[in-house]
Each structure stands twice: as C-alpha cells, then as structure tokens.
Amino acid sequence: MITAIVLIDASTDSIGEVATALADLDGVSEVYSVAGGGTDLIALVRVREFHDVADVIAGRINKVPGVLDTRTHIAFRAYSKHDLESAFSIGLEE
Secondary structure (H helix, E strand, O other): EEEEEEEEOOOHHHHHHHHHHHHHOOOOEEEEOOOOOOOOEEEEEEEEOHHHHHHHHOOOHHHHEEEEEEEEEEOOOOOOOOHHHHHHOOOOOO
C-alpha cells in the first residue's frame, strides 16, 4: 500500500465543502482540517500502485472546486505506537 500525504490550500469560504468532497473521492482515506503553516486541509491518499497516486491527486483532488494548491509527500515507512503495541500484544484485551 502506498500512502501519500497531501497538503491542500482551499478557498477560505468553502473549506468544509472541499473537505467533504475530498473525503468522498476514491483513494482518499482521510481528510483533516488543520491550522497553521498556510495549509487548510491534509488528505491521506492510500493506493496500491505508484501510478495511482497521480490519478488520485492530479485526476481527482486537484479538480475539486475550491482546491487552490496541493503539495504531496510520499510516505516510505510508517512508525506508529499503535502498530508497536499490537506487535507486542499477546492478544489479551485490557
């Protein structure tokens, strides 16, 4: 699975509508409204092949009305406390 983190600048008057439209796109797993750094939304794109990243970002995200600009970061490896906890768990629920 390939994960891309997409920083999105959106029209100020339509951030909620843009976020909702982005969340409905195939390939977009999550959308976060954020503050600071000039970024309005962060979308997580999860796809199976690298060429699908371009399809989702250039072919879908950038075409959503209200999206002004995007900056994409490709994740190489995930580090998560949740993953570590499950890896060392013996299957007992707390």
